Amino acid sequence: MDQLITEVSEHFAKKESIKTLIKDQCVELDTCLMQFGQHLQQYHMDFQLNELETSFSSKLVSPFCKTLDVLFTKFDQAAFYEHMQHLVSDRFRRFVMATLFVHFLKDRELFSYSSLLSLIKSHLSKPALSHFVFPIEVYLWGCCMVVSELTRLALNATTHKHYALTQDIQKFLSSLYAGMKLITFKNDGLRKKFDSLKYDVKQVDHILYDLSIRQLIP
Amino acid sequence: SQQSSSSSAPPQNPSSVGSKRSTSTRDGPKSHDSRPHKKQKTISSSTDPIFSLFQGLSVEYERLVNSEESAYKLSRDITRESKKVISSLQRYHGKNHTVLDQAENALKKIVSTHIAQLQKVMDDYDKAEYTYFLFHKKFSFGLEEFMEGLSMYWYLKNGSLISSKEVADFAGIHIDTHDYIQGISDLAGELMRYATARMARGDKESCFNATAFLQQMYQNYMRLSVEGALTYKGKESYRFKMRAFLQSTMKCEKLCAELMARDAEKVEAKSVEAK
Numbered sequence: 001m002d003q004l005i006t007e008v009s010e011h012f013a014k015k016e017s018i019k020t021l022i023k024d025q026c027v028e029l030d031t032c033l034m035q036f037g038q039h040l041q042q043y044h045m046d047f048q049l050n051e052l053e054t055s056f057s058s059k060l061v062s063p064f065c066k067t068l069d070v071l072f073t074k075f076d077q078a079a080f081y082e083h084m085q086h087l088v089s090d091r092f093r094r095f096v097m098a099t100l101f102v103h104f105l106k107d108r109e110l111f112s113y114s115s116l117l118s119l120i121k122s123h124l125s126k127p128a129l130s131h132f133v134f135p136i137e138v139y140l141w142g143c144c145m146v147v148s149e150l151t152r153l154a155l156n157a158t159t160h161k162h163y164a165l166t167q168d169i170q171k172f173l174s175s176l177y178a179g180m181k182l183i184t185f186k187n188d189g190l191r192k193k194f195d196s197l198k199y200d201v202k203q204v205d206h207i208l209y210d211l212s213i214r215q216l217i218p
Numbered sequence: 219s220q221q222s223s224s225s226s227a228p229p230q231n232p233s234s235v236g237s238k239r240s241t242s243t244r245d246g247p248k249s250h251d252s253r254p255h256k257k258q259k260t261i262s263s264s265t266d267p268i269f270s271l272f273q274g275l276s277v278e279y280e281r282l283v284n285s286e287e288s289a290y291k292l293s294r295d296i297t298r299e300s301k302k303v304i305s306s307l308q309r310y311h312g313k314n315h316t317v318l319d320q321a322e323n324a325l326k327k328i329v330s331t332h333i334a335q336l337q338k339v340m341d342d343y344d345k346a347e348y349t350y351f352l353f354h355k356k357f358s359f360g361l362e363e364f365m366e367g368l369s370m371y372w373y374l375k376n377g378s379l380i381s382s383k384e385v386a387d388f389a390g391i392h393i394d395t396h397d398y399i400q401g402i403s404d405l406a407g408e409l410m411r412y413a414t415a416r417m418a419r420g421d422k423e424s425c426f427n428a429t430a431f432l433q434q435m436y437q438n439y440m441r442l443s444v445e446g447a448l449t450y451k452g453k454e455s456y457r458f459k460m461r462a463f464l465q466s467t468m469k470c471e472k473l474c475a476e477l478m479a480r481d482a483e484k485v486e487a488k489s490v491e492a493k
Contacts (some may be wrong), residue, residue, distance in 0.1 A: 001438050004381055008442060011395040081351035109267050113275060133348070136278050179272035186283045 028067045029091040036060035044156045056102045065123030072128035080133045096142025144193040151200040170204045223230040285405040289353045292336045293360030329389045329466045365401020403459035406466035429470040
């Protein structure tokens with residue numbers, strides 16, 4: 001029994017120390033997400049894309065990927081699913097959402113999973129590259145979250161008379177929602193988030209309808 | 219006026235599903251197949267890059283979900299078979315060794331069938347170590363139940379707690395520390411039932427032995443708590459199991475006390491009669 005106690009104690013002590021390390025890095029992830037979040041909010045008010053793009057590369061992508069590099073250098077794929085997933089996933093999703101948001105504003109298209117994977121990998125060192133994991137669910141969560149953010153942007157764009165942007169958002173969201181309907185989601189939080197998207201898409205359609213009956217758009 | 223016919227232009231918006239099928243509604247009697255479907259998986263005519271992106275993603279996502287479902291089903295099978303083993307072990311009374319032999323065979327069968335299939339599901343997804351942790355939430359409850367059955371069998375056969383090394387020797391598999399601890403924590407409830415059943419049949423020795431074993435185990439749990447393992451914040455379930463363990467131990471202690479009191483009363487009654 002003594003040996004069992006020693007083994008179990010060591011196992012949990014190791015888990016606790018790993019968790020502390022991961023939490024310290026999560027603070028870094030939160031910091032860069034918050035800093036970029038402020039610029040994102042600024043865009044909702046002034047629609048200055050250049051400033052948003054600059055802050056995206058300098059305040060989000062670089063520091064976020066640097067922290068991911070630290071994490072994945074220390075921990076491999078098994079450790080990711082064992083220790084990191086529930087701590088890092090939420091931050092990762094917000095990063096994906098921000099990337100999809102900025103990319104849409106730049107190019108009016110969806111930043112694909114493989115392109116996003118390449119973007120992150122380009123910032124990682126060699127040891128981290130072999131360990132890096134980008135779960136597909138994180139990308140899908142990011143897609144769902146960007147729908148909500150773009151709905152909000154559509155509202156603000158209409159307020160500021162950027163009707164072309166509102167139309168582009170509507171087309172993009174319809175396309176994105178149609179694409180996401182191809183996926184058979186399992187019964188979890190992601191499915192519930194997806195189910196709520198139809199109200200966001202409906203809201204944007206309603207905005208366009210309002211604009212068209214008032215003949216503000218062709 | 220004609221509705222959409224085959225000569226109409228394809229719709230701009232790819233989300234208008236069913237438009238391809240609805241072109242034939244006026245051409246003949248309506249059939250089941252001609253009705254537009256609520257959800258259509260593939261529309262090959264769509265040139266939207268987002269559509270093709272999500273077609274690829276959906277294949278990958280379904281592969282993951284199917285593997286998780288298979289792991290979950292196998293875990294339920296393991297749980298069911300392990301519960302049968304535990305029920306059969308409750309009938310053991312020290313002399314009917316066939317019960318132990320049958321339990322051993324049943325446990326080995328669980329390993330060779332269900333656990334082996336579980337390993338195959340993980341290997342089919344990806345032959346890498348991370349798949350164990352990827353699917354762990356889906357199959358951990360099955361392994362815990364298996365550990366409970368195995369530890370009860372080991373206790374009835376050898377009178378001791380099975381170690382993780384002995385699990386690996388018996389079953390040929392490595393069980394994660396989390397599943398091991400959760401499994402042996404559940405042993406208290408089963409041993410409490412066993413002690414109660416043995417006491418009802420007049421087997422005081424089994425009752426007292428089970429109680430002593432549970433008391434020793436709980437004392438070691440206290441050590442884990444003191445040394446910080448069970449304050450591991452991520453696992454509220456450990457503290458819950460510890461509480462349940464204590465309750466089962468206390469029930470066994472109460473049984474033993476009542477037994478001793480009854481025996482003492484009988485001895486007293488006999489001595490009074492003798493006088």
